[in-house]
Amino acid sequence: MSKVNIQQLGKVFGKASPNMVPALKDVNLSIEDNEFVTIVGASGCGKSTLLRILAGLETNSSGLASCDGHPITGPGAERAMVFQHYSLYPWLTVMDNIKFSRKLKVNRENLSSSDVEAASGRADALLDLIGLSKVASAYPNQLSGGMQQRVAIARALMGRPAVLLMDEPFGALDAQTREVMHDLILHIHRIEKTTIVFVTHDVEEAIYLGQRVVLMQPRPGRIHSIFPVPLPAQRNQDMKHAPEFRALRAEILDRIRESSGMATDQDLLDKLNQKAEQL
Amino acid sequence: MSDIKLPRSSPSIWAIAANITRGQYWFFAALGLICPFIAWAALSASAWVDPLFLPGPLEVFQRLYLWLVEDDLLGDTAISMYRVSAGFALSAVFALPLGLLIGAFRPVEALLEPLTDFVRYMPAVAFIPLVMLWFGIGESAKISIIFIGTFFQMVLMVAENVRLVPKAQIEAALTMGADRYEMIRLVLLQSAKPAILDTLRITMGWAWTYLVVAELVASNSGLGYAILKAQRFLKTDTIFGGIILIGLIGLLMDQSFRWLHRRSFPWLHGQR
Numbered sequence: 001m002s003k004v005n006i007q008q009l010g011k012v013f014g015k016a017s018p019n020m021v022p023a024l025k026d027v028n029l030s031i032e033d034n035e036f037v038t039i040v041g042a043s044g045c046g047k048s049t050l051l052r053i054l055a056g057l058e059t060n061s062s063g064l065a066s067c068d069g070h071p072i073t074g075p076g077a078e079r080a081m082v083f084q085h086y087s088l089y090p091w092l093t094v095m096d097n098i099k100f101s102r103k104l105k106v107n108r109e110n111l112s113s114s115d116v117e118a119a120s121g122r123a124d125a126l127l128d129l130i131g132l133s134k135v136a137s138a139y140p141n142q143l144s145g146g147m148q149q150r151v152a153i154a155r156a157l158m159g160r161p162a163v164l165l166m167d168e169p170f171g172a173l174d175a176q177t178r179e180v181m182h183d184l185i186l187h188i189h190r191i192e193k194t195t196i197v198f199v200t201h202d203v204e205e206a207i208y209l210g211q212r213v214v215l216m217q218p219r220p221g222r223i224h225s226i227f228p229v230p231l232p233a234q235r236n237q238d239m240k241h242a243p244e245f246r247a248l249r250a251e252i253l254d255r256i257r258e259s260s261g262m263a264t265d266q267d268l269l270d271k272l273n274q275k276a277e278q279l
Numbered sequence: 280m281s282d283i284k285l286p287r288s289s290p291s292i293w294a295i296a297a298n299i300t301r302g303q304y305w306f307f308a309a310l311g312l313i314c315p316f317i318a319w320a321a322l323s324a325s326a327w328v329d330p331l332f333l334p335g336p337l338e339v340f341q342r343l344y345l346w347l348v349e350d351d352l353l354g355d356t357a358i359s360m361y362r363v364s365a366g367f368a369l370s371a372v373f374a375l376p377l378g379l380l381i382g383a384f385r386p387v388e389a390l391l392e393p394l395t396d397f398v399r400y401m402p403a404v405a406f407i408p409l410v411m412l413w414f415g416i417g418e419s420a421k422i423s424i425i426f427i428g429t430f431f432q433m434v435l436m437v438a439e440n441v442r443l444v445p446k447a448q449i450e451a452a453l454t455m456g457a458d459r460y461e462m463i464r465l466v467l468l469q470s471a472k473p474a475i476l477d478t479l480r481i482t483m484g485w486a487w488t489y490l491v492v493a494e495l496v497a498s499n500s501g502l503g504y505a506i507l508k509a510q511r512f513l514k515t516d517t518i519f520g521g522i523i524l525i526g527l528i529g530l531l532m533d534q535s536f537r538w539l540h541r542r543s544f545p546w547l548h549g550q551r
Contacts, residue, residue: 086445086448141547159455
């Protein structure tokens with residue numbers, strides 16, 4: 001059985017009216033256990049909305065989304081989310097941020113003292129995994145953007161979620177930091193064996209990280225196609241120059257250009273150039 | 280390689296949004312505080328104005344000293360501070376939970392915010408006759424006026440502080456399984472705390488304003504009353520002294536709130 005199942009999912013914001021374009025329409029996707037799926041598409045294609053429905057932060061208007069066979073009706077600790085930024089608690093140290101979920105009732109019911117010890121050990125292990133043991137007692141605003149996102153990832157993993165949802169988590173980072181984060185998240189995926197759904201607008205990022213890349217298109221938001229990534233499971237930065245990688249990136253970029261109206265912008269640019277030559 | 284002399288770049292402190300050193304800050308702060316005093320001393324010494332209307336700084340400080348040793352300056356200050364603290368605490372006790380509820384729950388916002396906005400625009404001073412009819416001129420009258428003057432503003436400001444909690448902080452807690460009560464206690468309150476302390480600091484200033492208003496019209500003790508009494512006897516030096524004293528107490532309270540802010544929220548003031 002698949003980990004996450006999405007069937008005929010639709011989403012309309014506000015009141016439905018005849019000329020209203022749905023944010024999502026007829027989305028079907030099934031994600032396997034321990035899979036790393038990336039979702040990419042032009043802005044307005046509904047990729048973030050889809051992720052937020054999986055997190056339970058938005059409700060779907062039609063269809064069904066389920067996790068481990070249970071229909072998703074609201075947020076839950078088994079579906080953790082990493083946001084683009086500003087989600088850490090600035091008043092808590094790095095360690096307390098990671099342990100935040102331990103304070104919540106859902107995670108404290110039926111706990112023995114050995115569980116508490118195990119949790120404390122897990123927080124240490126996660127801190128080690130993200131390489132921030134030295135700054136355990138620092139506050140988030142003393143860390144760089146990349147370090148903050150690492151803490152956010154560790155915090156999301158703390159409760160051993162069934163699915164890790166990531167909404168453009170590296171979108172605000174510089175290119176060098178992003179590459180480091182890519183290898184870190186792949187490493188985490190191998191060690192933790194989590195299922196990851198990762199939304200991005202960066203095609204290269206989507207191919208480098210994903211086992212499958214889901215391409216979405218806007219108006220209405222829908223899945224255009226799903227590309228299996230023809231790269232070995234163990235990725236490294238050199239693969240970005242492999243012909244398979246470049247071919248897939250070119251193909252996906254073409255599809256995005258078709259759907260996002262960038263082609264029309266190109267027409268406009270050509271016309272302007274012609275005008276300029278005439279003058 | 281030949282030496283290339285780059286022009287020495289010394290960033291001007293007059294550039295827009297420029298940084299200044301701590302020493303420069305204190306220099307300008309002292310300048311801003313001392314200059315008015317010098318101007319005041321010069322003006323009153325220059326026989327241009329009748330000292331009856333503008334006594335010099337020296338006379339004012341002499342008067343404050345006499346007020347302290349011969350009259351009851353400490354008693355007047357104490358009773359005024361008691362009234363401010365009582366009125367302010369009473370507002371805070373009701374405004375904090377109410378503001379939190381308005382900021383957290385949309386139905387409560389719709390229920391209470393338009394009403395609060397409406398009452399807020401009713402001038403607190405205009406309630407004085409009514410308050411005197413209801414409570415006489417006892418302590419409760421003064422405290423009520425301070426309450427009316429600060430409570431409604433405080434509610435709206437606290438509600439806004441809570442509303443400004445970043446959505447990502449709330450959603451992160453939701454995806455970790457927080458329930459409503461945990462959300463309020465562990466996220467909204469913690470996140471809004473520094474802003475709420477600033478709100479308290481600002482409304483404390485307004486509480487002082489309304490205290491003096493209340494003491495001017497309905498009192499027989501306190502700093503405001505002393506100012507009013509001095510006017511009857513043309514003791515302008517006492518009026519000046521009283522006003523300066525109230526300003527100083529206000530400054531002191533403001534600074535204590537700032538100190539408390541730095542003390543309570545090290546994560547906001549930490550080195551980046």
